[in-house]
Amino acid sequence: MKIELLYPELATLYGDPMNMNFLLRAIPDAEVIRTRHGTQPAFVNGDVEFVYIGSMTEALQITAMQSLLPYKSELERYIDSNKIFLATGNALELFGERIVDTDGAETAMLGLFPTVAKRDMLNRFNGLFLGKLESENLDIVGFKSQFAHSYGSADALFTATRGAGLNPEARVEGLRRNNFMATYVLGPLLVLNPPFAKYLLKLLGRGDAELPYESAAMDSYELRLREFSDPKTGFDY
């Protein structure tokens, strides 16, 4: 099984890299391919089962987008073949149509989803997130810290129970097509959500694999789920 980490030298922020560190410890026999920007991604040849990309700086979003653009049709084929792709944090914005800044400047993105990210670099949005992966009835907990929100009509990854969805007014969160999944929830999403990590392992055909320190991870998850479900807990910072 091959797992591709897309642009790990760019996508380094907010603890996101720990997602695959965590997941890969459950499948130590997996072959890890680290694809640098400016080189051909491994998914182009079709023999990859899982691709991951995490949060990056706003300047590097452009570098990542430009690196992926020549392989847009191959990426669509990869998604159509039901293979797994996970994007966390502002990596989500790479797959929408464009990013629009408050001064009107627009940056075209890959356009795989009909969404537009509206960005305000002087006002950072911070909040908690409690939602559901409806198909599996899984509760998802996490954190958001971002300059942009996305607008547009696309299939969602999660349903927001509390906290902002794709934008503060939306009850849907993230993007989904087949097994392509993108979410604004950033940081160690899989570490904080062992049931979601197990779901991904199941999609990989490794549903029986044990997560590292699964019991401690579940303890932490269940405490956070109780806190986030408490009506007294504030959600927007």
Place this chain on the structure above:
Amino acid sequence: MGALRYIIALWVSKSARIAMRILGKNATYLPGKIALKLCPDFLRRVGKPPKIVAVTGTNGKTTSSNLLGDVLKLEGRRVLGNRLGSNVPAGVASCLLMGVNPLGRSRFDIAVLEIDERSAHKILPQLQPDLMVITNLFRDSIMRNAHPEYIATFLEKAIPNGTKLLLNADDLLSARTKQENPRVYFGIERMETDVIECVNLINDMRLCPECGAELQYDYRRYHHIGRAHCPECDFASPQYDYAASKIDCAAMTMTVLDKLGAGEYTLMSDSVFNIYNELTAITALRELGFAHEKIAARLRECGIVESRFNRESVGNIDVVMQMSKDKNALAGSRVFDYVAGLPGEKELILMMNCLHDQKHWSENVCWLYDCDFEFLARDNIRRIVATGPRAKDYTLRLLLAGVPEERVRCVPNEIDAPDALDYAPETDVYIFYGTDAIDLAYRVRDKTKSLAAQAIAGVTE
């Protein structure tokens, strides 16, 4: 109209300051807030000392500016500083307000002002500092500062064109600030402990800012601190104008060389980040015209503020308070590396929880996965007690960092944490605490000392 607003703001805020002082308050924030409310350009209009040194950066700005101010005071200068107050606009306004007479004229020779890097755009254009020190740029609060490149854009826009910059050549993130401004660079020459490959999770200067190629490090101290060059273009770390060398942590000495000569200095601390702080102050003092010998002599009279690191002995057990700013992965990584590298057996209490966030929301714990808890997996750390509201998160992070399960204790109530330690003779107990749990940390320290004393008495009997 603007002048009238300023005079009203000056007198109202001065009156507020006097009233607060009578009530025993520090008056280091509210008077400035009033002044800025009444007169938004108060910082521009208020009288200032003839020389202003501003100090900003992610880490070390408090220690560096305090050292600089201390030496200047010892040299007989009337120094205005905000060390007792805040470094945001209201704090700086309060400080400048304190420094003027009722006519708004400054009573000081020089100002040494610590400036919050995230607030720099609201302060520096009005302050127009003569010298601007940037200690470094690192990741800080994910929620407030996002990433260092974001903060660099603030500084780029905020620093006035004529201001002379004092920059850390070993930090390529801040060294490129305002490239058209006059500047000098300071740095520490290669040390025995330097490496080439990054061993830290945070490594924010990987790519050439000119051509995007991967940078090659000639040597690396920690994270992105070190010297690098681009193999594809002519980009490289700048040369030092003030170079620290011959760092001898046993003799506690170093040499600082500049174009006018060399000075021999006593190290105030053996931690690299404090050596940078000392070098930063030396650079600023040299730029202000002081001789090496004078600076060295005065620095020997100064100390580094002890509120962040405090060691007390209870018999043959040392109890050490080590501040590690909450929600700050870099701060945690640096102190973990430093403490783990010290000789001797250790027991730790981790209580850097952000209690303020916990009270209103739930702390964003993403920073735990940017922080090098891996340093705590060393064998000289016998036990680690994770405590506070996020004890379970710390426990999981420690396990994922490779700390053996038998060494980790999860104790949610902080006051119970000292009970989980083993008070063996010749052990150092370290309590890592954040900035908003200081009182609680000192209560934990007191209980730790009490239990250590009981353990020693038991051994003696």
